Amino acid sequence: MELLKSLWRICVSDKPALVGGAVLVIYLVAALFGPVFVHVGKVANPSLAYLTPSWRHPLGTDFLGQDVLSEVIVGTRPVIEVGLLAAIFAVFVGVVIGLATGYLGGAIDMVLMRVADGFLTIPGLPLVIAVAAIIRSSSPFILAAIIAITAWAGLARAVRSQALSLRTADYIEAAKVQGLPLRNMISRQLLPNVGPYVAINFLLTVTGAIYAEVGLFVLGVAPVSGTNWGIMINLAMGNGALYTSKSLLYLVSPMAAIVFLQVALVFFARALDQLFNPRLRAQ
Amino acid sequence: MISYFVRRLVAALVTIYAVITASFFLVRLMPGNPIEYLEAQMTLQGGMTPDEILARVRAIYGILPTGPLWKQYLQYVGNAFQGNLGQSISNPGHSVVGIIAGALPWTIFVISVALLISFVLGLVIGTIMAAFKDSLFAKVMTGITSFLSAIPIYLVAILLLYFFADQHAWFPLSGTYTVGLKVGFNWPFVQSALDHAVLPIASYVIVGFGGWALSMKGSVVTILGADYVRAAESWGLPAGRVTRSYVGRNSMLPMVTNLALSIGFLFGGSVFVETYFAYPGIGYYLIGAINSRDYSLMMGCFILITVAVVFANLIVDFMYPLVDPRIVMPVSGKRRVVLGKAGQGAGGGGPRGGEAVGPLGAISLVDRGV
Numbered sequence: 001m002e003l004l005k006s007l008w009r010i011c012v013s014d015k016p017a018l019v020g021g022a023v024l025v026i027y028l029v030a031a032l033f034g035p036v037f038v039h040v041g042k043v044a045n046p047s048l049a050y051l052t053p054s055w056r057h058p059l060g061t062d063f064l065g066q067d068v069l070s071e072v073i074v075g076t077r078p079v080i081e082v083g084l085l086a087a088i089f090a091v092f093v094g095v096v097i098g099l100a101t102g103y104l105g106g107a108i109d110m111v112l113m114r115v116a117d118g119f120l121t122i123p124g125l126p127l128v129i130a131v132a133a134i135i136r137s138s139s140p141f142i143l144a145a146i147i148a149i150t151a152w153a154g155l156a157r158a159v160r161s162q163a164l165s166l167r168t169a170d171y172i173e174a175a176k177v178q179g180l181p182l183r184n185m186i187s188r189q190l191l192p193n194v195g196p197y198v199a200i201n202f203l204l205t206v207t208g209a210i211y212a213e214v215g216l217f218v219l220g221v222a223p224v225s226g227t228n229w230g231i232m233i234n235l236a237m238g239n240g241a242l243y244t245s246k247s248l249l250y251l252v253s254p255m256a257a258i259v260f261l262q263v264a265l266v267f268f269a270r271a272l273d274q275l276f277n278p279r280l281r282a283q
Numbered sequence: 284m285i286s287y288f289v290r291r292l293v294a295a296l297v298t299i300y301a302v303i304t305a306s307f308f309l310v311r312l313m314p315g316n317p318i319e320y321l322e323a324q325m326t327l328q329g330g331m332t333p334d335e336i337l338a339r340v341r342a343i344y345g346i347l348p349t350g351p352l353w354k355q356y357l358q359y360v361g362n363a364f365q366g367n368l369g370q371s372i373s374n375p376g377h378s379v380v381g382i383i384a385g386a387l388p389w390t391i392f393v394i395s396v397a398l399l400i401s402f403v404l405g406l407v408i409g410t411i412m413a414a415f416k417d418s419l420f421a422k423v424m425t426g427i428t429s430f431l432s433a434i435p436i437y438l439v440a441i442l443l444l445y446f447f448a449d450q451h452a453w454f455p456l457s458g459t460y461t462v463g464l465k466v467g468f469n470w471p472f473v474q475s476a477l478d479h480a481v482l483p484i485a486s487y488v489i490v491g492f493g494g495w496a497l498s499m500k501g502s503v504v505t506i507l508g509a510d511y512v513r514a515a516e517s518w519g520l521p522a523g524r525v526t527r528s529y530v531g532r533n534s535m536l537p538m539v540t541n542l543a544l545s546i547g548f549l550f551g552g553s554v555f556v557e558t559y560f561a562y563p564g565i566g567y568y569l570i571g572a573i574n575s576r577d578y579s580l581m582m583g584c585f586i587l588i589t590v591a592v593v594f595a596n597l598i599v600d601f602m603y604p605l606v607d608p609r610i611v612m613p614v615s616g617k618r619r620v621v622l623g624k625a626g627q628g629a630g631g632g633g634p635r636g637g638e639a640v641g642p643l644g645a646i647s648l649v650d651r652g653v
Contacts, residue, residue: 118298121596122589125551130585133573211435255438262433
């Protein structure tokens, strides 16, 4: 509660963060309830194709005669779903490995950190693309897992260095003397101290995951079926959106949806940053 | 000192070995893997005996899929280390390595120019932002850089293509140089190659320089607040000397670390940039191979992108001691404390000075590399 109050205070003084938070809420509502109210027909209606914006179709229609605004709204859920899932997977793995290696040290630390270094070195996107191209699945769980393959390593390294410095803290020594089990040490003693850092990184991982996920659909590496922003851009480009000004709105709308969401996430992350780092506020 | 270089080299080789192993796993063991896919496809087409099919699979992937698995694995790894990544399926008669050898230089050319421009631009802007923290410039730049670093590169590429190559034909739509020009060091060719590279380079720079500016700003702000800078100023050292030797060099340390990370990010972006600008570099072939189900070419592109990035990282690692000699000549604990107090040791300890940048600054480049 106290935390929420200071978050609100920070948001009020930092307008971009407030706007970011508000935009995020709108996206979440669209993702949760959008498909309930808005529907995208499956039947093509060429007579309605490429209509200019009107009250009925605020963003016009696409090459199949479907309402672009409805498509953007319906496309919100799959994008946010995969973004959140991938971030949950990546943050979970990153935090567990970071805490375990930082706290335990020794051979486990050596091996896992070399693995993390490897994942940090190899370019993530080509790996994700290669794996996704062979698996060819549009299931959100599998897509999220593929994206998370490379996303955990940076966080694991950062959490590890925090755990390393916590290991010698007095209250950890005290907990050790009491003989608390490892699970308790990690989840009750160490985790709350890296929590803030993890929260900020969670949001940033979501932006990275959305970037990668939409990218997979834009390139047509993930199967083109259903409606999401990446598929919209892919189809718009495939139907010559660059060369006919008629379909510009169809191409630009999903792009704008992505940009607004990403910017909102970054700005909101800044508010969290200030919330957990009082020193930043003082500066 | 030698041990530092040896350790880095071994780590790089192990990473490459791990990537080749992973790609064997993908090609051979994944459900619905490329080799089974190819066999099934050729069986469907008919007109080939099972032996012919096996021979063809062997020609393309370099392994005989009927042997014991460990033998296939050794064959695959052995081939890869000898520079044999098999034959391309969609370009009959061309080896995967041959195709990539023609494509990789273009990608490296565009990426290194883009990296250089965004690095320098980011450093300059970031330093100005830190030095004049409350100026209008700093405020406007903070907004612009946070906005730009949130935009996916494929959107920038599409918009640039739309405005500068399609609507106004200021730059060419596709290719690396005008067909028919004599390749070599002559002005028409160089001019044409630059002309074709402008928009791809601009795409990387637009999404890239903001991250550099923000982390440089964070780094400089931290260093400016350090005691040894205040001490240097109070000794009456000339401002130029303080800026160069005390602030400049120390705030560069995290930048060099980021350099290594951002190379992988740039190669990732090349997939989008080269696809949209139809710029036949390695990212273009990676996506082209996927769309034509040419899995041998796809895995080849993936492996060679990784090798290129690993070696680029190795070069950065080898150059790191130039910026931070402590990494190869660790001083003893006692001496380090004394030095830290005297004012020469950045942040009084660890070789990498980036810890104090704050989570947003330090991690943003890593994250975008997803």
